[in-house]
Amino acid sequence: MTTASDDDAPPQSAAAPSPFPPIADYAFLSNCHTGALIAPDGSVDWLCVPRFDSPSVFGSLLDREAGMFRIGPFGLNVPASRQYEPGSNTISVVWNTPTGWVTVRSALTMGPSRGEDTVTPHTRPPADEDADHMLVRTVTCLDGTVEVELVCEPVFDYGRTPAEWVLVDGDRHTADASGAGRTLRLRTDMALGIEGGRVRARHVLEKGETLYCALSWAAGLAAPETTEEAVAQLDATSAFWRRWFSHARFPDHRWREAIQRSALTIKGLTYMPTGATVAALTTSLPETPGGERNWDYRYTWMRDSTFTLQALHYLNLDWEADEFMQFVADLESNGDGALQIMYGIDGTRDLTESTRDDLSGYAGARPVRIGNGAFDQRQNDVFGAVLDSILLHTVRSKRLPRRLWPLVQQQATCASAVWRNPDQGIWEARGAPQHYVSSKLMCWVALDRASKIAGIRGDRSAGETWRATAEEIRADILEHGVKNGVLRQHYDTEALDASTLLAAVFGFLPRGDERLRATVDAIANDLTEDGFVLRYRTGETDDGLSGKEGSFLICSFWLVSALTVVEQVQEATDLMERLLSVSSPLGLYAEEFDTSTGRHLGNFPQAFSHLALIEAAGRIILHERMRELM
Incomplete structure (x- = not known):
């Protein structure tokens, strides 16, 4: 039996079956200091902290083992709908399970400035509102009951350094992940369990119930302590974007x-x-499927x-x-x-x-580049x-x-x-x-x-x-x-x-x-x-x-x-x-x-x-x- 050599293989298709979601299926979040990409299944596959050009802590976009953070219905990957809350960069995802309906809200939150920003210092005049330096997510059960799973597995420095997790003061609702000189804090009202380089939690939500999780790299690792605080931060973030939005001049037109x-x-x-x-938010997403035309655009x-x-x-x-x-x-x-x-x-x-x-690269497209030789x-x-x-x-x-x-x-x-x-x-x-x-x-x-x-x-x-x-x-x-x-x-x-x-x-x-x-x-x-x-x-x-x-x-x-x-x-x-x-x-x-x-x-x-x-x-x-x- 003979097989064609790699040189004889046809070019890789952009639609080839792959564990990597299509590039255009990602949702984009931002706090104007850094940004995140969330896959349709609810996984944060790209996040660099504290700035756009920092090393990634979640890098599954470029290697399926380079870190991810998901909260959503257990065992489901395809949501019923996804949309931005009007006039904002807050994403809302609705899920339909065999037993009920839930909605997941996610944002890199913004809020009132609280003195000098020591995480990402400003050279321009600080605004009245600024980044909170955290990712906040809530899950609300709309009908029935839904089993929700949280999995947080950061891998620091572009997938090189697995996280070392510890519960803070023995509290199963707060855990710190450290690696490559950086510490993140995960806080949630779900009970956390540490499993090597990740933490995981599961909870069955009843109709009308809401839970939250927040991942913080803020000064002092500040994070919301209750569901009410988390919801308020998401609401404040959407309000920030709408206030900004109101200053712009948009034509009354079909576009x-x-x-x-x-x-x-x-x-x-x-x-x-x-x-x-x-x-752009990312590095090394390929211009040619499986090819070498991969560049770092975070500049x-x-x-x-x-x-x-x-x-x-x-x-x-x-x-x-x-x-x-x-x-x-x-x-x-x-x-x-x-x-x-x-x-x-x-x-x-x-x-x-x-x-x-x-790193494997997105759908095998290598090399993954950091910096830009041009x-x-x-x-x-x-x-x-x-x-x-x-x-x-x-x-x-x-x-x-x-x-x-x-x-x-x-x-x-x-x-x-x-x-x-x-x-x-x-x-x-x-x-x-x-x-x-x-x-x-x-x-x-x-x-x-x-x-x-x-x-x-x-x-x-x-x-x-x-x-x-x-x-x-x-x-x-x-x-x-x-x-x-x-x-x-x-x-x-x-x-x-x-x-x-x-x-x-x-x-x-x-x-x-x-x-x-x-x-x-x-x-x-x-x-x-x-x-x-x-x-x-x-x-x-x-x-x-x-x-x-x-x-x-x-x-x-x-x-x-x-x-x-x-x-x-x-x-x-x-x-x-x-x-x-x-x-x-x-x-x-x-x-x-x-x-x-x-x-x-x-x-x-x-x-x-x-x-x-x-x-x-x-x-x-x-x-x-x-x-x-x-």
């Missing part, structure tokens, strides 16, 4: 719900102590900054926009004055990448992203903060000096540097925006200098980056790249320009799979990696925006509706979408996808409103 969930997700990916925004990318500011100001979230700009202003630049392409959420510059080879790449698009952000913020606030002008000068000077040089491009290709069109386009954005900021400041000389350089860059792109009337990936290829859609998004060419329209049409027709946009075709691009990848959701949203710009609004609307139809069951988006299986791929939830959704929806809604006035 309102999608925009609102995106806003809650972006806020949930914000690190409140510094104002930074993480690109802040400068390329995201302009899209972050666009979305925040569009939604009238000016405080969050200002917090983010202050974070950018605090960042330490390189020796030449340029900002790095990414930073840690506390401004850390060194994000040296390592692998955790002891942090010291030179990407010339960073200058445009930063300066477009500053211009947006300046126009909105009607003034240029004094501390931002030196940053404008530095980034404009750097863009002027490097725009002729090849780089790794917006996608951080790990192949040879190239003259990427999108990088030069963003250098044009940098000088164009710098000249406008100089005009606001009244510096006519700097404005004229930067305007002249911007025109020089534009001419160079149009001479070398256009082939057969279409903007290409880089100067030495005819390959397409979705990043050239930024020519429409950033106003590089007027909306009636034939080269712009031809570029948009070429990408829509030749760089899509089942109507969804690829970043590029991996067979045509030396990105230093093997394997295929899914369609990038941000690129599809960019195409919506670009189609709107070139007045193909019906096509834009059709694509927008398709994109909204493939959101997760809870309205969330990963980085990519596998059109062959309908599965999400890549890190989750992805800020870039949600930011681009808001921008694309905003363009179409504005177009519709303008038509109403005609």
Whole structure:
């Protein structure tokens, strides 16, 4: 009998049977310091404490033995329904068992600030409400009787260190788990039993009865002591999100719900102590099923900054926009004055990448990476992203903060000096540097925006200098980056790249320009799979990696925006509706979408996808409103 070798095996499907839940089936919780992912069966499969970029204590997302925390009906895995409590990041799950019904509420709780936060110290002004640094869950029996089980099995330091549990003062309702220099406290009104590296409890709930559990890493390991306190903390958390929600401006439109969930997700990916925004909650969720395209996204990318500011100001979230700009202003630049392409959420510059080879990876996708080796790449698009952000913020606030002008000068000077040089491009290709069109386009954005900021400041000389350089860059792109009337990936290829859609998004060419329209049409027709946009075709691009990848959701949203710009609004609307139809069951988006299986791929939830959704929806809604006035 002969068998095919591994090399002859077909590529792994994103829908292959697996003990790992589909990426899009996870619920996202946040306290704006860290976040959690909860599987449909009620298990917390991802939680890093106390911050987004800390080592995981529950890591079953990346290895089924790397820690989990579940409370729910014993012996059942599939709930009857799951939904966010309206206007919040509190999740409510209803279960139907053969004997009754229960609902489980879960949140990383928020409440009134209680003095200085010593767990995750703030550099921004502390708000009236902040994280409690705990995960609180309640279970209420709606009808009949239900046997409820609690299992808490943290494995510290990305699954390396099993927990050592002890009952606190012999109390079966309070237990501490320690490992890798960290201690968590579990408190519940269920009677706990220690079983090696986990604790477990079981209780039969009667109709109308409620029980709770809380996992704390707060100062002094504070946690609710009664069910009433736990319910009050969950209620306070939902109220916090709704109060925040009430400050935003949401259009009265059929896409309102999608925009609102995106806003809650972006806020949930914000690190409140510094104002930074993480690109995604997770690390190493694969872009290719079973493949090596696995990256750590728990950091802040400068390329995201302009899209972050666009979305925040569009939604009238000016405080969050200002917090983010202050974070950018605090960042330490390189020796030449340029900002790095990414930073840690506390401004850390060194994000040296390592692998955790002891972890299986999500559905076998390895390696699992911690850190991101692209942090010291030179990407010339960073200058445009930063300066477009500053211009947006300046126009909105009607003034240029004094501390931002030196940053404008530095980034404009750097863009002027490097725009002729090849780089790794917006996608951080790990192949040879190239003259990427999108990088030069963003250098044009940098000088164009710098000249406008100089005009606001009244510096006519700097404005004229930067305007002249911007025109020089534009001419160079149009001479070398256009082939057969279409903007290409880089100067030495005819390959397409979705990043050239930024020519429409950033106003590089007027909306009636034939080269712009031809570029948009070429990408829509030749760089899509089942109507969804690829970043590029991996067979045509030396990105230093093997394997295929899914369609990038941000690129599809960019195409919506670009189609709107070139007045193909019906096509834009059709694509927008398709994109909204493939959101997760809870309205969330990963980085990519596998059109062959309908599965999400890549890190989750992805800020870039949600930011681009808001921008694309905003363009179409504005177009519709303008038509109403005609």
